[in-house]
Amino acid sequence: MTIAALIVAAGRGTRAGGDLPKQWQPLLGRRVIDWTLAAFDAAEGIDRIVVVLHPDDMDRIKSSDMIQTVAGGTTRAQSVQHGLALLKDTGTSHVLIHDAARCCITADHIAEIVGALSDADAVAPALRVTDALWRCEDGHVTGTQDRAGLFRAQTPQAFKFDAILAAHGQADPAAADDVEVARAAGMTVRIIEGRETNLKITVPDDFVRAENILRGPMDVRTGTGFDVHRFGDGDHVMLCGVAVPHSRGLQGHSDADVGLHTLTDAIYGALAEGDIGRHFPPSDPQWKGAPSDVFLRHAVQLAAEKGYRIGNVDITLVCEHPKIGPHAAAMQTTLSRIMDLAADRISVKATTSERLGFTGREEGIAAQAVATLIKP
Numbered sequence: 529m530t531i532a533a534l535i536v537a538a539g540r541g542t543r544a545g546g547d548l549p550k551q552w553q554p555l556l557g558r559r560v561i562d563w564t565l566a567a568f569d570a571a572e573g574i575d576r577i578v579v580v581l582h583p584d585d586m587d588r589i590k591s592s593d594m595i596q597t598v599a600g601g602t603t604r605a606q607s608v609q610h611g612l613a614l615l616k617d618t619g620t621s622h623v624l625i626h627d628a629a630r631c632c633i634t635a636d637h638i639a640e641i642v643g644a645l646s647d648a649d650a651v652a653p654a655l656r657v658t659d660a661l662w663r664c665e666d667g668h669v670t671g672t673q674d675r676a677g678l679f680r681a682q683t684p685q686a687f688k689f690d691a692i693l694a695a696h697g698q699a700d701p702a703a704a705d706d707v708e709v710a711r712a713a714g715m716t717v718r719i720i721e722g723r724e725t726n727l728k729i730t731v732p733d734d735f736v737r738a739e740n741i742l743r744g745p746m747d748v749r750t751g752t753g754f755d756v757h758r759f760g761d762g763d764h765v766m767l768c769g770v771a772v773p774h775s776r777g778l779q780g781h782s783d784a785d786v787g788l789h790t791l792t793d794a795i796y797g798a799l800a801e802g803d804i805g806r807h808f809p810p811s812d813p814q815w816k817g818a819p820s821d822v823f824l825r826h827a828v829q830l831a832a833e834k835g836y837r838i839g840n841v842d843i844t845l846v847c848e849h850p851k852i853g854p855h856a857a858a859m860q861t862t863l864s865r866i867m868d869l870a871a872d873r874i875s876v877k878a879t880t881s882e883r884l885g886f887t888g889r890e891e892g893i894a895a896q897a898v899a900t901l902i903k904p
Contacts (some may be wrong), residue, residue, distance in 0.1 A: 530575050531642060532620045533568045533684065534611040535588075536695040537561055537628035538582045538600025544629075545732040551628040552588060555736070556742055560729060561589070563631035563742060569594060572640035574624070580611040593734050601836035606701055609660050609696045616693065623692060625706045626684035629729040632741045633684070637723055651686045652707050653722035681705060682722040691715055745904035749836070750866050751798030753790040758892035765851070765893065767845060768859035768876055769821055769866060774850040778893060781810040785820035786895045787859070787876075788866075791843055792820070794899035797829035799834060821866045832900055838867060839900040846887050846894040852878030 541550035551561040558566075561579075568574050580600040589597050598614045600607030608625060615623065622645050626633065637653070642650040657680060685706045687695075692706065695713035703709045707717050725741045727734060757765050762777015768787035778784035791802045794870035803805070804823050808815050831838060841863070845852050852859075856876045864871040881887045887894055 529573070529622045529642075529645065529868070530619050530688070531573050531622045531624065531645075532615050532618070533577045533638075534615070534623055534625045534626050535561070535564060535568070535577060535579045535628050536600070536604060536606065536607055536611070536625065537585075538580050538607040539604070539629075540582070541629065541729075544729055544734070545729055549585075549613045550729050552585070555631065555735060556739055560631045560738075561628045564626070564633065565589075565595065566788045566797045567625075567631075567633045567635050568626070568638060571642070573634040573639055573642040576618075576620075577614075578614055579628075580607045582767075594599075603697050603701050604705075604806040605696065605701050605709065609699075612693050612696055613691075615689065616846045620689045622686060623689045624684035625692075627728055630683055630726055631729065632725050632727055632738055634723075634725075637726065638684065639862045641684060641720065644718065644720050645688075648716075648718045649688050649691060649709050649721055650707070650717040652717055653684075653726065655680040655682065655722040655724065656680075659669050673810050674722070679719060680722070681707065682726050682728075685710075686719075687715070729806050732797070742904055747836075748839070749798040749901045749903075751794045751796065751899050751901070753795075753797060753897040753899070754895070755786050755790040755791030755793065756886075756892055756894045757784045757786045757789075758886075761891070765850065765857070766820065767893070768843065768860060769862035770855055770858045772850050772852075777885060782808075782815055782820050782823070783817045787843055787845060787894050787897075788824050789818035790897040791841055791899065792897040793862070794841065794897040795831055795838070795901070796822075798899050799827075799831060799836070800828065801827075823865055828869075835903045837904075838869055839868075839902045840873040840875070841869070841897060841899045842893060843877070843897040845876075845878040846881055846896070847878065847879050847892075848890050852876075858869045 537551045546553050555825035577595045579597045583599045588814045657675045657678040659676050663671040695709050698711040757778040757780050759776040760779035764771045765774050765778045766783045766785040859876045860874050863874050
């Protein structure tokens with residue numbers, strides 16, 4: 529089979545709102561039609577794409593080896609006919625006719641429809657009507673409609689090329705879609721299962737729905753961190769980027785900020801990127817005495833590069849002394865600056881170990897942290 533996709537994009541789509549027809553409006557960094565074209569370009573079995581455009585829009589899509597453009601007519605049926613005429617004598621055996629505004633179509637769904645053409649003259653995706661149906665007049669319910677055997681039509685609708693070309697040659701200009709044209713010409717159309725995600729942008733709220741579908745499922749990750757540093761000589765300790773006066777300091781290869789180390793490891797953990805030692809080996813002398821915000825900034829940047837934003841972090845410092853409470857707000861502010869994260873998404877708290885263990889004997893400070901990362 530030699531299969532073409534015919535994308536109908538000549539309409540004005542005024543119900544969708546905006547200053548441009550809906551197919552040209554932005555959607556997650558692309559135009560609506562760009563999402564549609566990308567799906568067909570990626571779909572297995574599609575050999576060429578014809579885009580039917582309004583005469584005023586001919587410069588909005590660039591032709592290529594894969595994509596050709598043609599001006600449409602005053603009705604959808606005429607636009608389809610213009611696209612079919614361009615494909616005539618090209619050796620095309622089958623054609624998929626699709627509305628550009630159904631931009632959430634996926635390559636695998638297209639391939640499924642193409643596969644169904646192997647033993648059918650015409651195939652169209654549809655969803656069974658499951659809601660109750662009412663008849664109404666003047667805004668009031670006047671009766672119900674039996675929904676048995678009713679389906680919601682979708683595109684792409686796929687046909688043997690010669691058959692749908694001939695059918696459009698005698699088509700009713702007011703036909704709702706190409707299935708109606710095909711059936712009027714005596715063709716049998718097989719229904720295959722549609723997808724709820726294959727929505728057609730029609731009204732302004734549909735842009736939000738399309739964004740949610742195209743983003744895909746949200747990826748939420750959680751990582752934990754734990755670290756310990758012993759006390760040594762000094763007159764302050766670095767905790768969460770704040771110099772806290774104390775009779776002793778913390779020992780470590782860097783500035784020994786146990787809070788920042790723990791939080792950094794929590795972010796690395798959520799990314800499955802190991803720990804600080806993997807990224808900043810203690811055997812490397814360049815990190816001796818280094819400020820620990822360098823490590824935390826790296827972890828935050830790595831998360832961003834992988835497409836994640838930090839949802840919130842929660843850190844607990846475990847020690848008898850120094851007292852953390854008087855410095856918690858400053859730590860929260862400092863972490864907010866280092867991570868470029870709103871302060872109300874950062875929790876800094878402390879506890880003692882009730883004089884038990886090494887922290888109870890005031891031999892050092894422990895910390896644990898949790899970080900939540902979100903990829904929209």
